[in-house]
Amino acid sequence: MHKKQSRDIFLFILGGVVLYFLSGMVDELRVYQGATIAVYVIAISSIILLTGYSGQVSLGHGALMAVGAYAAAVARVEFSLPIVLCFVVAVLAAAIGGALLGAAAARLSGPYLAGTTLALAIGLPSLANQFSVLGGEQGLLFDVGFPPLSLGEDFTQYKWFFWIAGLAALLSMWAIKNILGSRYGRTWRAIRGNEVAAQLSGINIARSKILAFTISAGIAGLAGALLSMTIGTVSPSAFPLALSFSLLTGAVLSGLTTLGGAMIGSVVLVAIPEIADVVAHRLGSSERVTTNLPGFLVSALLILTVLFVPNGPVEQHRARKAKHLAQKK
Amino acid sequence: MDLLNTFLIGVTAGTIYGLMAISMVLVWRSTRVVNFAQAGMALLSTYFGYEAVTRLGSFWIALPVAMIGGALVAALVEMILIRLLVKHSTSGPIAGVAPIIATLGLLGVIRSVSAMIWGGQDVRIVGPVSNDGFTINGTTLVFSPLKLLILVTVLVLMLILSIVFQKTNIGLALRASAHAPEIARLSGVKVDWVRTLGWALSGAAGAVAGMFQTVNGNGTLSPDSIEFSLLLVSGFIAAVIGGLDSMIGAVIGGLVLGLMISFVLMYVSSGLFFIAPFVILLTVLFIRPQGLFGAKAARRA
Numbered sequence: 001m002h003k004k005q006s007r008d009i010f011l012f013i014l015g016g017v018v019l020y021f022l023s024g025m026v027d028e029l030r031v032y033q034g035a036t037i038a039v040y041v042i043a044i045s046s047i048i049l050l051t052g053y054s055g056q057v058s059l060g061h062g063a064l065m066a067v068g069a070y071a072a073a074v075a076r077v078e079f080s081l082p083i084v085l086c087f088v089v090a091v092l093a094a095a096i097g098g099a100l101l102g103a104a105a106a107r108l109s110g111p112y113l114a115g116t117t118l119a120l121a122i123g124l125p126s127l128a129n130q131f132s133v134l135g136g137e138q139g140l141l142f143d144v145g146f147p148p149l150s151l152g153e154d155f156t157q158y159k160w161f162f163w164i165a166g167l168a169a170l171l172s173m174w175a176i177k178n179i180l181g182s183r184y185g186r187t188w189r190a191i192r193g194n195e196v197a198a199q200l201s202g203i204n205i206a207r208s209k210i211l212a213f214t215i216s217a218g219i220a221g222l223a224g225a226l227l228s229m230t231i232g233t234v235s236p237s238a239f240p241l242a243l244s245f246s247l248l249t250g251a252v253l254s255g256l257t258t259l260g261g262a263m264i265g266s267v268v269l270v271a272i273p274e275i276a277d278v279v280a281h282r283l284g285s286s287e288r289v290t291t292n293l294p295g296f297l298v299s300a301l302l303i304l305t306v307l308f309v310p311n312g313p314v315e316q317h318r319a320r321k322a323k324h325l326a327q328k329k
Numbered sequence: 330m331d332l333l334n335t336f337l338i339g340v341t342a343g344t345i346y347g348l349m350a351i352s353m354v355l356v357w358r359s360t361r362v363v364n365f366a367q368a369g370m371a372l373l374s375t376y377f378g379y380e381a382v383t384r385l386g387s388f389w390i391a392l393p394v395a396m397i398g399g400a401l402v403a404a405l406v407e408m409i410l411i412r413l414l415v416k417h418s419t420s421g422p423i424a425g426v427a428p429i430i431a432t433l434g435l436l437g438v439i440r441s442v443s444a445m446i447w448g449g450q451d452v453r454i455v456g457p458v459s460n461d462g463f464t465i466n467g468t469t470l471v472f473s474p475l476k477l478l479i480l481v482t483v484l485v486l487m488l489i490l491s492i493v494f495q496k497t498n499i500g501l502a503l504r505a506s507a508h509a510p511e512i513a514r515l516s517g518v519k520v521d522w523v524r525t526l527g528w529a530l531s532g533a534a535g536a537v538a539g540m541f542q543t544v545n546g547n548g549t550l551s552p553d554s555i556e557f558s559l560l561l562v563s564g565f566i567a568a569v570i571g572g573l574d575s576m577i578g579a580v581i582g583g584l585v586l587g588l589m590i591s592f593v594l595m596y597v598s599s600g601l602f603f604i605a606p607f608v609i610l611l612t613v614l615f616i617r618p619q620g621l622f623g624a625k626a627a628r629r630a
Contacts, residue, residue, distance in 0.1 A: 104611055110425060111357075112618070115363070118565065119606055130601075241558065248430060288448050293441070296437070296442065298437060302431075303438065310417060
C-alpha cells in the first residue's frame with residue numbers, strides 16, 4: 001500500500017513537470033485551451049465522484065460552479081482577499097450550497113433528483129440578477145492579477161492561468177483519489193451497489209450521500225472559480241444549462257468510475273469545437289451549421305457512448321482484457 | 330382585476346405545462362424512462378407545424394401535422410434509441426443514469442439539428458385567433474380569445490386521452506404493459522408495440538404543447554428560446570409534482586405550477602421567473618418525495 005502511494009506521488013509530480021515543459025513549447029491559444037482542459041478535469045472529476053461513486057445524478061453542477069465563481073469574485077472585489085484565499089472561499093461556498101442541495105437530494109432518487117438539479121441549473125444563475133452586489137447581467141470582474149515578475153518577462157497571462165488551473169487540477173485529483181480510496185469512497189460504492197444492504201451493514205445512507213454532494217460541490221466550486229478566472233468575469237451567462245450538460249457528457253465519455261479518465265472527457269470537450277470548425281470549413285457549410293456542429297457532435301458522441309461503451313473506454317478496455325485472460329486460462 | 334388576470338394567465342400556462350407533463354407521464358408509464366428530450370421533440374414537431382402553417386396557411390391543418398410528426402419522431406426514438414438502450418446499458422454504474430444521459434444527448438442532437446435547419450431566421454407562427462385581451466366594461470383583460478381556445482383545446486385533448494385510457498382496449502393494453510409487462514405479454518399483449526404506441530401518443534401531446542406554448546408566447550420559435558427551456562423544466566416539474574405515474578396528477582401538477590409561477594411573478598418579483606419552479610418543486614418533494622399522486626415505492630431488497 002505504502003509503495004503504491006509513493007508511486008502515485010511520483011506520477012503526480014511527473015505529470016506536473018511534463019505540463020510545465022509543455023506550457024513553454026506551445027502557442028498562446030493552446031496554453032489557454034490547456035487551462036480550460038484543467039478546469040474541465042476538475043469539474044468532471046467532481047461529477048465522477050458524485051455520480052460514478054455515490055450513484056447520485058446531478059444536472060446542476062453548472063449552478064454549483066456559478067456559486068463558487070461568484071463567491072470567489074465577491075471575495076476578490078469586495079474584500080480584496082489574496083487569490084489563494086479566494087479559491088478557498090469558492091470551495092467553501094459551493095460546498096455549503098452542495099450540503100443544502102445534498103440534504104434535499106438524499107430524499108430523492110434517479111429521475112426526481114435529476115429533475116430537481118436541472119431546475120436548479122436553470123434557476124440559480126438567473127438569481128444573480130436579483131442582487132446588485134453580484135453585478136446583474138454584466139456580472140463581476142474576477143482578476144487574479146499579473147503573473148509574478150520572478151517568473152520572467154515573457155511569462156504571459158494565459159500561461160499564468162494555465163499554471164494556476166493545472167496546479168489546482170493536480171491537487172484536486174490527488175485529493176479526490178485519496179477520498180475515493182478511503183472509507184468514505186468504499187461507503188459510497190456500497191450504497192451505489194445496494195442501498196438496503198449498505199444500510200443493514202450500518203451505513204448511514206443519508207449522511208453519506210450528503211457528504212458526497214458536499215465534497216463534489218466544493219470541487220465544482222473550485223472549477224467554477226477557475227473557469228471565471230480564465231474568462232476574467234463572472235456573469236449568469238457563463239453558466240448556462242449547456243455547461244451542466246457538457247460536464248455530464250465529459251464524465252460519461254471519461255467513464256463514470258474512472259477518475260483517471262477525466263482527462264479524456266476534458267480533452268474531447270475542448271477539442272470538439274476545433275474539430276467541428278475544421279470539418280465545417282472543409283465542407284464549406286453555412287454559418288448555421290458551423291455554429292451548431294459542436295453541439296451536435298458532443299450530443300451524438302454522448303448517445304453513442306451510452307449505447308456502446310456505457311462504462312467508459314478505460315473500463316471497457318479493462319473488461320476486455322480480463323475476459324481475454326480468463327479465456328487463456 | 331389583477332387577481333383575475335393573474336389567475337387566468339396561470340391557468341392557461343398551467344394547462345400547457347400539464348399537457349407537457351402528460352407527455353412525460355406517458356413515456357414514464359410505458360418504458361420507465363424520464364424523457365429529458367421531450368421538450369426537444371416538442372420543438373421539432375412545432376417546426377413541422379411551422380412548415381405546415383407557411384405552406385398551407387392554416388393553423389388548424391398545422392396542428393394535426395405537428396401531432397403526426399411528433400408521434401412519428403417519438404415512435405422512431407423508442408424503436409431505435411430506447412430499445413438499444415435497454416439492450417446495452419443494463420449493468421455497471423451507468424445503469425441507473427443511462428436513460429437520463431441518453432435522452433439528454435437526444436435533446437442536444439434535436440436542438441442542434443433544428444438550429445442547423447431553421448436557426449438564425451425569424452420563424453413565426455401566428456395563432457388562429459387574436460391574442461388581444463377581452464374587454465369587459467371598458468377594462469381590458471389579459472385573457473384573450475387565443476388563451477380561451479388553448480384552454481378548451483387542451484381540456485378536450487385531455488378528455489379524449491383519458492377516455493382512450495379508461496374505456497378502450499388500447500388503453501387497457503397500455504395500462505397493463507405499464508403495470509406488469511410480463512403478465513401483459515403472457516395475456517397476448519404485444520408489449521413492445523404498446524410501448525411504441527405510448528411514445529407516439531406522448532410525442533403528439535408534446536407537439537400540441539409546443540405549438541400552443543409558441544403562439545401563447547410571442548409567436549416566434551427558436552431552439553434557444555426561453556419558452557422551450559421553460560417547457561422542458563415545467564413539463565418535468567409538473568409531472569414530478571403529480572407523481573410521474575398519474576395523468577390526473579400531471580394535469581394538477583401543471584395547474585399548480587402555472588398558477589404559482591403566475592402569482593409569484595405578479596405579486597413577488599418578476600426576476601424570480603426561473604427560480605420559482607425550483608422552489609415549488611423542492612417544497613412539494615420535501616412534503617411528499619413521491620409527488621402528490623405517486624404511490625410510495627416499495628423498498629427493493
